[in-house]
Amino acid sequence: MAEDLVSTGDGAVAELTCGICLEDSKDPLSLPCGHSFCAGCLDEWRSRYGVDEEMRRKCPICRARIPPSKEMVAALQGYRNMKQALEDDNATSSKFYDGACRLLAQAEKKIGADWDGVTILEDYNDTPPVVIMPGYLHEATVKGDIKPVLRWINLDRTEDRANASIKTLSGVGASALQLAALAIQPALVTLLLQLGADIDYRNSEGHTAISLVLHNPIASLEGTNEMTRLLLSWGASFFSEGDCSKRKCVAEARSANRHDIAHLLESELGGRRCEIVNLSPRPELNGTTCVANEYLPGSNQYRVTLETKSREVVILDPENLRRRDRTPQDCGYYIEFKNGRTIRHDFDSNEDCQVFVSALERGEARPVVTEEAEARAELAAAELLAELGLDGSQVESSSSFKNKKSKKKGRKKKKKK
Numbered sequence: 001m002a003e004d005l006v007s008t009g010d011g012a013v014a015e016l017t018c019g020i021c022l023e024d025s026k027d028p029l030s031l032p033c034g035h036s037f038c039a040g041c042l043d044e045w046r047s048r049y050g051v052d053e054e055m056r057r058k059c060p061i062c063r064a065r066i067p068p069s070k071e072m073v074a075a076l077q078g079y080r081n082m083k084q085a086l087e088d089d090n091a092t093s094s095k096f097y098d099g100a101c102r103l104l105a106q107a108e109k110k111i112g113a114d115w116d117g118v119t120i121l122e123d124y125n126d127t128p129p130v131v132i133m134p135g136y137l138h139e140a141t142v143k144g145d146i147k148p149v150l151r152w153i154n155l156d157r158t159e160d161r162a163n164a165s166i167k168t169l170s171g172v173g174a175s176a177l178q179l180a181a182l183a184i185q186p187a188l189v190t191l192l193l194q195l196g197a198d199i200d201y202r203n204s205e206g207h208t209a210i211s212l213v214l215h216n217p218i219a220s221l222e223g224t225n226e227m228t229r230l231l232l233s234w235g236a237s238f239f240s241e242g243d244c245s246k247r248k249c250v251a252e253a254r255s256a257n258r259h260d261i262a263h264l265l266e267s268e269l270g271g272r273r274c275e276i277v278n279l280s281p282r283p284e285l286n287g288t289t290c291v292a293n294e295y296l297p298g299s300n301q302y303r304v305t306l307e308t309k310s311r312e313v314v315i316l317d318p319e320n321l322r323r324r325d326r327t328p329q330d331c332g333y334y335i336e337f338k339n340g341r342t343i344r345h346d347f348d349s350n351e352d353c354q355v356f357v358s359a360l361e362r363g364e365a366r367p368v369v370t371e372e373a374e375a376r377a378e379l380a381a382a383e384l385l386a387e388l389g390l391d392g393s394q395v396e397s398s399s400s401f402k403n404k405k406s407k408k409k410g411r412k413k414k415k416k417k
Contacts, residue, residue: 264295330354334360
């Protein structure tokens with residue numbers, strides 16, 4: 001079909017149907033031979049089926065050579081520049097020089113000696129150019145200084161500043177999200193994700209935010225656990241090879257004595273935000289979102305925390321959980337930065353959260369509570385009282401308390417007269 005074809009620029013035509021999964025290509029990459037693949041499918045092919053280095057660089061269909069990606073080439077150039085700079089400073093006996101040589105050798109091996117030095121993988125994604133974050137914001141991001149970062153992002157919303165990158169000394173681009181995650185700044189990380197930051201952005205070394213956190217030997221155990229759980233709930237992915245693979249991340253967590261995180265990573269839904277489904281014993285929870293905080297291998301169940309103001313903890317089977325990653329449109333809770341401080345807003349339903357976020361985007365101070373939300377709250381309160389064996393006369397609602405308080409004030413005023 002004509003819509004499945006695109007010109008490669010040299011007169012050849014490349015298919016935009018993936019040659020591996022045979023579906024429309026996601027993040028399509030086109031090889032010089034004319035075959036096109038999903039970026040993920042090609043990555044899986046190169047890692048799973050490329051037994052030797054030679055096969056890793058061959059097209060799965062015609063065995064023509066696969067050129068390196070833009071990220072691989074950027075890493076190669078960055079390591080060459082680093083090595084040359086150290087040589088210019090006569091620092092060839094330092095440990096940094098040894099490290100630069102080792103990284104350069106790895107990059108050259110990955111690309112292959114037969115690369116022509118010019119051809120790279122082409123993609124057809126109409127993505128905006130990467131925005132470079134000003135250098136003065138690097139330190140602010142690492143320190144979690146939210147105000148200047150958000151001010152800079154909001155100065156120009158036509159640019160994708162939530163995904164801005166900064167160049168490190170090695171020339172390797174790191175995103176603002178990666179810097180904040182690596183420095184264990186959960187509030188800033190959440191704010192960036194709410195603004196649309198790509199949680200799976202890979203720097204030129206192939207690292208994502210979660211792999212950087214798990215490979216960080218300096219961060220505290222508590223900080224690493226908190227950040228890992230945060231990124232998992234927002235849908236952080238693992239890839240098929242390298243430091244971003246689940247196997248490597250689990251091994252890294254175990255070597256750092258982060259065994260709780262290792263158990264979480266090994267399970268399918270560990271740390272993930274999920275929706276409760278098909279729960280017969282408590283049908284009122286169906287549709288409620290939760291976070292699978294702990295995997296119980298003995299019973300193959302998850303200990304989950306409901307994403308409501310009650311924060312109730314229940315134990316559920318995997319078949320009662322359906323993964324539902326956080327997104328800017330469906331984040332479950334909301335971090336607001338106001339008057340120089342962060343405020344976390346929790347809700348009893350995703351609809352309430354979406355109403356709140358929509359109101360903020362319209363510039364309203366607070367959203368109006370809907371009749372449906374009030375009815376749900378009253379029903380939940382009644383059910384709770386019934387479970388406790390109490391009736392409505394024994395517990396006053398906030399509204400009735402306010403009414404009584406106002407009546408007392410009225411009586412006091414009359415006495416004064």
